[in-house]
Amino acid sequence: MLVTEEVWHAHLDWQTTTGGLSLPNHNPQGYVMYGIDISVHPNFRGQGIARLLYEKRLQYCRDRKVQYGTVCRLPGFIHSKLDDPLQYALAVVGNIVTDPTLTPLIKLGGVFQGIIPEYMDDQESGNAGAILEWQV
Ligand SMILES: CC(C)(COP(=O)(O)OP(=O)(O)OC[C@H]1O[C@@H](n2cnc3c(N)ncnc32)[C@H](O)[C@@H]1OP(=O)(O)O)[C@@H](O)C(=O)NCCC(=O)NCCS
Secondary structure (H helix, E strand, O other): OOOHHHHHOOOHHHHHHOOOOOOOOOOOOEEEEEEOOOOOOHHHHHHHHHHHOOOOOOOHHHOOOOEEEEOOOOHHHHHOOHHHHHHHHHHHHHOOOOOOOOHHHHHHOOOEEEEEEEOOOOOHHHHOOEEEEEEE
């Protein structure tokens, strides 16, 4: 969905930003593509499918002259011995820990910008999301 730069930089929770599953807050006048979800069937992971989908997404953004950002789950947080999602995300960014979602998105070019502590009801991620921006 597209959002304005103001909405992107406010870094609010998932529900407030999107408006809900049908994405009523999509704003065709926005200049930031807010990546909502991407999922590869477990049987086909690790074969470069997400990389191809990301190349298409980023090409679309270049063509439309919009920026690209997303907020990423941290599903490995619950299994880590760390108390704080920010500490966990920094360990993933520093390549000390591997996360099944944040690690691939960083490999796909996402640059870590920080954490939204109460992003969504998501026990695995400590309810947090990692803010990622791409150099389009
Ligand atoms: C994240 C996801 C989309 C990756 O899809 P994929 O098709 O397996 O990814 P790719 O094969 O294109 O891999 C992209 C890069 O991430 C790396 N990678 C993929 N899965 C990884 C994992 N579990 N741990 C570490 N690195 C991983 C790959 O090695 C590759 O890096 P490289 O090209 O430098 O070697 C997939 O695991 C998935 O659907 N997860 C569940 C949903 C989700 O978390 N979506 C993302 C947030 S919306």
